[in-house]
Amino acid sequence: MADRQYYQSSGTNPWIECFFHGEFIFERRFLVYCLGYFIVSLIGNWCQRSHRATWVKAFVFASLNKTSHFPDPKGWKALIASRPTVIAATIHAVATSIIAVGILLAYYTNPNNNADSASSSSSSPWIYHDINLIHIWQRVGLPISLSYFVIDSYFYCLPKKDVIIFVHHCIMCFCHYPVCHPAGAILAGASDVEWVTWLSLVGYTSEVSTTMMNYRWYLINTLEEDWIGFGIVNGLVVASWAGRVVLFTYLLVVEIYPRMHMYMEQQQMFTFVMMVLGHAGIGLLSLYWCIIMCKGGIKSLFVFKKPQQKTTNGGVQRGLSFAEEVSGKRLDNGTEACHHNSPLKIIEEEAEAYKDGSLFTESPSETRQSKKIQ
Numbered sequence: 001m002a003d004r005q006y007y008q009s010s011g012t013n014p015w016i017e018c019f020f021h022g023e024f025i026f027e028r029r030f031l032v033y034c035l036g037y038f039i040v041s042l043i044g045n046w047c048q049r050s051h052r053a054t055w056v057k058a059f060v061f062a063s064l065n066k067t068s069h070f071p072d073p074k075g076w077k078a079l080i081a082s083r084p085t086v087i088a089a090t091i092h093a094v095a096t097s098i099i100a101v102g103i104l105l106a107y108y109t110n111p112n113n114n115a116d117s118a119s120s121s122s123s124s125p126w127i128y129h130d131i132n133l134i135h136i137w138q139r140v141g142l143p144i145s146l147s148y149f150v151i152d153s154y155f156y157c158l159p160k161k162d163v164i165i166f167v168h169h170c171i172m173c174f175c176h177y178p179v180c181h182p183a184g185a186i187l188a189g190a191s192d193v194e195w196v197t198w199l200s201l202v203g204y205t206s207e208v209s210t211t212m213m214n215y216r217w218y219l220i221n222t223l224e225e226d227w228i229g230f231g232i233v234n235g236l237v238v239a240s241w242a243g244r245v246v247l248f249t250y251l252l253v254v255e256i257y258p259r260m261h262m263y264m265e266q267q268q269m270f271t272f273v274m275m276v277l278g279h280a281g282i283g284l285l286s287l288y289w290c291i292i293m294c295k296g297g298i299k300s301l302f303v304f305k306k307p308q309q310k311t312t313n314g315g316v317q318r319g320l321s322f323a324e325e326v327s328g329k330r331l332d333n334g335t336e337a338c339h340h341n342s343p344l345k346i347i348e349e350e351a352e353a354y355k356d357g358s359l360f361t362e363s364p365s366e367t368r369q370s371k372k373i374q
Helices: 014-021 026-065 077-084 086-108 133-160 163-180 183-186 193-204 209-220 228-263 269-293 298-302 321-329 343-356
Strands: none
Touching: 014 163, 014 183, 026 077, 026 086, 026 133, 026 269, 077 086, 077 209, 086 133, 086 209, 133 193, 163 183, 163 193, 163 269, 183 193, 183 269, 193 228, 193 343, 209 228, 228 269, 228 298
């Protein structure tokens, strides 16, 4: 099978072509996964409300000198309460990274993956034991991912006014949606469906770093003392995010830019520009986070130090949104911050928060930036 050989689009806009000629295969699955993420996010919010109510009840009883039992701060409900979106975020990161890496492994280990077989649809390297790898990504991987970005925007980005993460989600949805069907992919890839699908898959391998970062967050909130595994995990997290910077730079310089003449011939320069800006934007965001991770120093990367937990009156670890830091509304101690904080100062504050784990903490009314760039 080679979609580029049997499908020719009559339109010029990959997004419109994908929607109107995609037979709504993606859209149906997208809605199903949206429902799943919506339910999971509601469960996270319920854990937060339930934990807060239990903590307040115990606090009141303790104030009245009555027997009280405060909830375990390291229990599963307390962890989810401090970051209600962590369940959906982890499901997304694990699922998309496994699917993307799995498809690429199947592609590169496929006996059909050679120059002579590429011309035959029956022996395409994208057909692995009668399984259409491109269709798996279009009909399973991308619906799982793009539905998460939409639901996360509703439950996290918009309520917390997190502009950076919202922009990231919009970039991902906008750039990857045309790949969901050959009708859009053939335009988005300048007549090469297989290449643009490969590009999408390779980009999504970066979700492996998000999975490890969530595990690091779990360790910070559950460890009592230093553990060698923490240093290993932390080192892998930083290396993976540095790898993201290298990956997106490679894709821009080696894979995308040399094809500019093809996009010019196909009159798809807007698509080309969006592809360049999308990869450059994700690459720069990855670089920003990599700087934050390394800003705390080598020792903080490999040696665990139990952080001082900051809680709200509801017993939920308090945090601060990135939007609030940039706008200078308040610092960790709740006081007003200077409105002209320099970018370096912001990075230092974010680095300190990353080191103690509060960067990934949410609370009902205030949150610290709790997401990473996918």
